[in-house]
Amino acid sequence: MLSKLVIAAISPLGTALLLGLAGLALATGASAVRRRAGLLLIAGALGWLAIWSLPVASDGLRGWLEEAAGSRAVEALPPAQALVVLGGSIRGARLPRRPYPDLGASADRLWHAARLHRAAKAPLLVLSGGTVHEGEAPEAQVMRLFLVELGVPPAAMVLEPASVTTAENAAFSARLLRQRGIRQVLLVTSALHMRRARALFEREGIGVIPAPTDHEIVDRPFRLLDMVPDAEALEGSGRAIKEIVGAWAGR
Numbered sequence: 001m002l003s004k005l006v007i008a009a010i011s012p013l014g015t016a017l018l019l020g021l022a023g024l025a026l027a028t029g030a031s032a033v034r035r036r037a038g039l040l041l042i043a044g045a046l047g048w049l050a051i052w053s054l055p056v057a058s059d060g061l062r063g064w065l066e067e068a069a070g071s072r073a074v075e076a077l078p079p080a081q082a083l084v085v086l087g088g089s090i091r092g093a094r095l096p097r098r099p100y101p102d103l104g105a106s107a108d109r110l111w112h113a114a115r116l117h118r119a120a121k122a123p124l125l126v127l128s129g130g131t132v133h134e135g136e137a138p139e140a141q142v143m144r145l146f147l148v149e150l151g152v153p154p155a156a157m158v159l160e161p162a163s164v165t166t167a168e169n170a171a172f173s174a175r176l177l178r179q180r181g182i183r184q185v186l187l188v189t190s191a192l193h194m195r196r197a198r199a200l201f202e203r204e205g206i207g208v209i210p211a212p213t214d215h216e217i218v219d220r221p222f223r224l225l226d227m228v229p230d231a232e233a234l235e236g237s238g239r240a241i242k243e244i245v246g247a248w249a250g251r
Contacts, residue, residue: 007242010241010242010245011237011238011241011242012048012049012051012052012053012234012237012238012241013049013234013238015045015048016045016046016048016049017045018045019041019042019044019045019048020041020042020045020046022038022041023037023038023039023040023041023042023043023044023045024038024042025038026038026041027039027042049234050229052233052234052237052238052241053229053230053231053233053234053237054226054227054228054229054230054233055225055226055227055228055230055232055233056222056226056227057233057237058230058233058234058236058237058240059217059226059233059236061237061240061241062192062216062217062236062237062239062240063217065191065192065195065240065243065244066191066192066212066215066216066217068194068195069191069192069194069195069210069212070191070210070212071191071212071215072210072211072212074115074116074119074121075119077116077121077186077209077211078121078209079120079121079122080121080122080184080185080186080209081122081123081124081180081182081183081184081185082122082123082124082125082126082177082180082182082185082186083113083116083117083121083122083124083125083126083185083186083187083188083211084125084126084128084173084177084185084186084187084188084201085109085110085113085125085126085127085128085143085188085189086109086128086129086166086169086187086188086189086193086197087127087128087129087130087132087139087140087143087163087169088104088106088109088129088139088189088190088193089103089104089105089106089107089108089109089110089139089143090102090103090104090107090110090139090142090143090146091104091133091136091139091142092136092137092139092141092142093137093142094135094136101142101145101146103146105214106189106190106193106214108190108213108214109188109189109190109213109214110143110146110147110150111150111213112188112211112213112214113125113147113152113188114147114150114151114152116186116188116211117152117156118151121186121211122185122186123156124156124157124158124180124182125147125152125156125157125158126157126158126159126160126173126176126177126185127140127143127144127147127157127158127159127160128140128160128163128169128172128173129142129143129160129161129163129169130161130162130163130164130168131161131164132164138159138161138162139161140159140160140161141159141161144157144159158176160172160173160176165251166193166196166197166200166246166251167200167250167251169197169200170197170200170201170203170204170206171200171204173201173206174201174204174205174206177206178205182206183205183206183207184206184207184208184209185201185206185207185208185209186209186211187201187208187209187210187211188211188212188213189212189213189214190212190213190214191212191213191214191215191216192214192216192239192240192243193243194210194212195243195247196243196246196247198210199247199250200250203250216236
């Protein structure tokens with residue numbers, strides 16, 4: 001609960017709201033200095049929100065993070081003892097409205113894991129993801145069901161069904177890997193998430209060969225619409241800032 005509140009607070013929308021509320025409190029004060037300070041805070045909040053709503057700013061920040069993750073074709077990746085797939089890409093069935101698993105925006109992680117296994121890059125897949133939504137199965141279980149449908153044998157998969165944060169993904173997966181004498185893995189997660197995830201796994205003593213997927217930013221010509229505020233750009237900026245702050249905080 002606390003982590004979700006922190007994430008909300010550091011997002012552009014959350015930061016702008018906090019600055020705006022602080023500015024409003026000051027702007028209603030009796031002192032002229034306080035009122036000016038309040039108006040400056042309100043203006044700053046609106047400016048901050050406007051900047052991160054621009055596709056040119058959002059794409060630039062996300063592109064910088066994804067560039068750090070790199071992009072490698074399956075053929076260019078070396079084999080490893082295991083492949084770790086991080087959750088955050090699929091939700092389990094929930095009757096009566098959702099009879100089958102629901103793929104999320106980062107479901108490329110699962111497709112890429114199946115692709116790597118089919119290319120014989122790793123004999124073992126560690127699926128890391130716990131119960132994020134009350135009443136649903138751990139994500140690792142749902143990931144296994146989907147990967148079986150993609151042709152991955154159940155015997156090739158080991159579940160880590162307890163983690164709900166990236167730090168826990170790393171800590172709990174590392175425990176399973178050490179039990180099997182595995183010290184280096186192919187790590188599959190979204191390109192935007194790779195920098196933070198890799199650092200956390202390496203902190204646990206696990207060597208990482210990055211296998212990023214789910215690249216959001218591609219080279220394309222500049223458009224005038226890139227300078228028009230957009231809700232999708234604001235959401236993308238929030239995710240990028242979360243990754244930067246999380247990496248800085250070691251979470």
